[in-house]
Every structure is written in C-alpha cells, then in structure tokens.
Amino acid sequence: MTVNVLAFGIVKEIFSGSSVRISLPEGARAAELKAALEQAYPRLQQLASCLLAVNSEYAAPDKQIYERDEIALIPPVSGG
C-alpha cells in the first residue's frame, strides 16, 4: 500500500514539501512507517523527537496503518 504523510514545521523542509507518499507492506505498523521515513530522510533522526499521528491522534508504535488514514509526522512542538 502507499500512504500519504503530512509534514509540518521543520519536517516540511526535510521533505522539501508539505507531504510525501511512501510504500509500505499491508498491515504495517506505525513503527515500521517511522523507520521507513527515517531511512528515506535521514535528517529526521537529528530531530529532538518525531512522533507519528494517525487520524489526529498520537500513534503508539504498534498502531496498525491503513491506506485511508490521515498520517502526519509531528516534530517537536513549540506553540504558546
């Protein structure tokens, strides 16, 4: 399957765009998606933290990913 990953803040610069599409095996979990993104974009590993959100909720590493999910990569937040 191919999933779309939304980017915000510094991740937009790392992706050179506001989203990327990435191929994953069916039934992949959040941890696998994160590893695939880090392999494709090694600069992600230099961030203080980087979390995945699935359908607007922070996702645990074992959260199963579906093609229709809205997925976002959340670099360290700095609101307020």
Place this chain on the structure above:
Amino acid sequence: MTDIYITSERLDPAACIEAVMHPASGGIDVFIGTVRDFTQGKRVLRLEFEAYEPMALSEMKKIAGEALSRWPLHKIIIHHRTGLLKIGEVAVVIAVSAAHRAAAFEACRYAIDTLKQTVPIWKKEVFENEEVWVAAHP
C-alpha cells in the same frame, strides 16, 4: 463552558476575560503569550506559527476537558494564533474562571504547560541572518 479556537487574526485578551466571567466566579486567571524581541542575545524580527489545525484543536479540547475535570472551573478559553507575528503581538490566550483563585491559577498553568508539550503547533523564529524552528533539534 469551553471555547477553543485557532485563528490567523489578531487575538483579543480583553474579550477572552469578558467571556469567562461568571456570576459564581471569585477569580479569573489569564495567561497571555507574546512575541519577545530577543532570544539568547539575538534580535528576533518576527515569529511564524504553523498548526496542524484539526489535531491541534483536538489536543486543545483534551486540555480544556482535563482542566475542567481536575479543577472546579466555570469556564475555560484557549485561543491560539497562527501566521506571521510581530514583536509584542499575542500568540496565545488562556483564560479560566473559578470560585476560588487556587483552582484558577493551577488550571491556567496546567493548560499552558500542557499546550506547549502536546499541541501540534510550531514556531519559527526569524532572526536577521537565520530562521530557526524552535526546539526542533536537541
């Protein structure tokens, strides 16, 4: 009552205070986050705030809900600004009302501290010679 809001328009702290007023309230506590002119000795020209809006609203609602369940509050407002902000402009307003001040102080502090940890909003500091996404790197 909760009022959660993200906007690229100017925030209005006075309106937030007005909106949390309640006849049973003995105190209102407000946090107003503003844009500072210097960071670590470097002059800041402006800030740029970006939000992942649906998730940011959902996380802000969770904070308001948690505050209402932990303290006997009457009303809570969390408003956050996005886009380009100049020095002195208001980036965030949190206002809470309660019968007694301890609950108002504690809930307001909880709300801003948690917002800074969980709400997907990002701030870029624009200096004379560089631009830095705050907290991105260790």
